[in-house]
Amino acid sequence: MTWFRKFLSKIGSAFRNFMSGRNGTDKLNMFILGAGVVVCLVSVFFVALPVVQLVLTAISYALLFWATFRCFSRNTYKRYRENRRFLLFFDRLRDREHRYFICPKCRQDVRVPRGKGKISITCPRCKEKFIRKT
Numbered sequence: 001m002t003w004f005r006k007f008l009s010k011i012g013s014a015f016r017n018f019m020s021g022r023n024g025t026d027k028l029n030m031f032i033l034g035a036g037v038v039v040c041l042v043s044v045f046f047v048a049l050p051v052v053q054l055v056l057t058a059i060s061y062a063l064l065f066w067a068t069f070r071c072f073s074r075n076t077y078k079r080y081r082e083n084r085r086f087l088l089f090f091d092r093l094r095d096r097e098h099r100y101f102i103c104p105k106c107r108q109d110v111r112v113p114r115g116k117g118k119i120s121i122t123c124p125r126c127k128e129k130f131i132r133k134t
Helices: 002-019 027-044 050-072 076-094
Strands: 098-102 109-113 118-122 129-133
Touching (some): 027 050, 098 129, 109 118
Antiparallel strands (some): 098 109, 118 129
């Protein structure tokens, strides 16, 4: 039994060495994997329409390949930025109390409360003032 534990230890060590410096999984990766599995399961129901089933299967394989690529990517900064944009997008969808505007001068995102009518918004970065309806 000890040889089996040593064997598993060596495999674990080799996998840790392989994954060092790589992206691994994050929320965007899990979403892509989930979408790939869902599309694959939906394609099962289109047996009567082989073209639709083929397209859905190809989409599911593409999503699974994309998730695998992101997981093993060594460009961690780019994957971090992709995941950050994904999380910001979904945070904005859940934020029902605020509206988000982009400063016309410096392109900074500005968050303001909803339901205040027309207000003058001052950008915190460049102090540009612009009027928007919330």
